[in-house]
Amino acid sequence: MLLNGVRFAAIARARGGRIKEMEQTMAVSLRESLQLVSDPENLDGSVDEVFQMMLGVTCKRVSGPRTEEPESVTAVVGFGGALSGACVFKCGSMAARKIAAHMTGMEFEEIDDVVKDGIGEICNMLAGAWKGKVPNLAANCGLSVPAVITGSNYHLHVQAPEFQLHHAYQFEDACFDVTIVCDGLQ
Amino acid sequence: MSEIRALIVDDSSVMRKIIERSLRQAGVNLSVVYEAGSGTDALELLKTKDVDLILSDINMPSMDGLEFLRQIRAQNLAVGVPVVMITTESSEEHVKQAIQAGARGYIRKPFTAEQVKERVLPLVNAA
Numbered sequence: 462m463l464l465n466g467v468r469f470a471a472i473a474r475a476r477g478g479r480i481k482e483m484e485q486t487m488a489v490s491l492r493e494s495l496q497l498v499s500d501p502e503n504l505d506g507s508v509d510e511v512f513q514m515m516l517g518v519t520c521k522r523v524s525g526p527r528t529e530e531p532e533s534v535t536a537v538v539g540f541g542g543a544l545s546g547a548c549v550f551k552c553g554s555m556a557a558r559k560i561a562a563h564m565t566g567m568e569f570e571e572i573d574d575v576v577k578d579g580i581g582e583i584c585n586m587l588a589g590a591w592k593g594k595v596p597n598l599a600a601n602c603g604l605s606v607p608a609v610i611t612g613s614n615y616h617l618h619v620q621a622p623e624f625q626l627h628h629a630y631q632f633e634d635a636c637f638d639v640t641i642v643c644d645g646l647q
Numbered sequence: 648m649s650e651i652r653a654l655i656v657d658d659s660s661v662m663r664k665i666i667e668r669s670l671r672q673a674g675v676n677l678s679v680v681y682e683a684g685s686g687t688d689a690l691e692l693l694k695t696k697d698v699d700l701i702l703s704d705i706n707m708p709s710m711d712g713l714e715f716l717r718q719i720r721a722q723n724l725a726v727g728v729p730v731v732m733i734t735t736e737s738s739e740e741h742v743k744q745a746i747q748a749g750a751r752g753y754i755r756k757p758f759t760a761e762q763v764k765e766r767v768l769p770l771v772n773a774a
Binding site for chain 2: 510511514515561564565566574575578579581582585586588589590593596599600604605606
């Protein structure tokens with residue numbers, strides 16, 4: 462439900478501008494670029510870029526399941542236009558507070574509005590950096606404003622995506638997951 | 648450098664603080680910083696406050712940054728005040744649209760304080 466909401470917002474944003482006209486002319490070349498669009502290195506590069514520039518930290522990609530914390534934060538930014546789908550950022554409470562602390566220079570005892578806002582903005586920048594790595598996508602794909610969910614024991618389910626990238630990363634002792642879901646590519 | 652009254656427009660309060668911090672790190676002598684969470688709020692603010700510099704996001708609810716730019720020109724607000732877009736949208740098309748709408752600079756998120764210095768300081772010094 463939420464994923465659809467942010468996707469529709471991104472589609473509306475894309476169509477509000479000149480993207481709809483451009484997506485028609487770019488459609489063929491974007492589908493032909495599927496290998497480039499789904500290149501896992503683009504996601505790693507985007508994470509590096511955002512975390513180094515905005516937090517001053519270096520992330521390493523990790524494998525294996527992340528230890529689930531009782532409370533987690535998930536931010537979703539929808540893609541619309543030539544590519545429809547979403548960028549999903551998920552982390553535990555400790556990692557969320559640590560990321561917000563690096564961004565603001567403040568300390569956080571709980572997941573308050575500032576922490577949620579910071580995680581939403583990280584997801585927004587990741588989505589922008591990721592689509593910016595594919596020239597045809599940068600101009601022909603709109604982004605929704607971020608939606609942020611907090612809670613426990615929830616799962617995000619996407620039915621039969623065209624492709625999905627799911628990577629886990631770590632900086633200091635904080636872990637987080639980034640997922641790119643593409644459920645339509647023109 | 649004379650004192651600068653800046654308006655920062657971004658729907659993220661965290662990002663507004665980061666932009667303010669980057670301006671200070673860049674050596675911009677800020678006397679006052681006004682904040683707005685959307686283009687609509689920023690337009691209302693400009694009807695009552697004078698500013699010397701505007702930094703605006705593009706993707707925002709209610710009124711996006713490009714429409715905000717068009718509206719300040721259409722409503723004759725902040726005449727001659729440089730506007731710099733700070734946004735995740737990085738394509739040449741977005742830059743072109745922003746420049747056509749009246750932006751004097753464009754910074755892509757994520758950004759460094761050094762990039763803010765390079766793009767904003769010349770505008771502030773020329774004012």
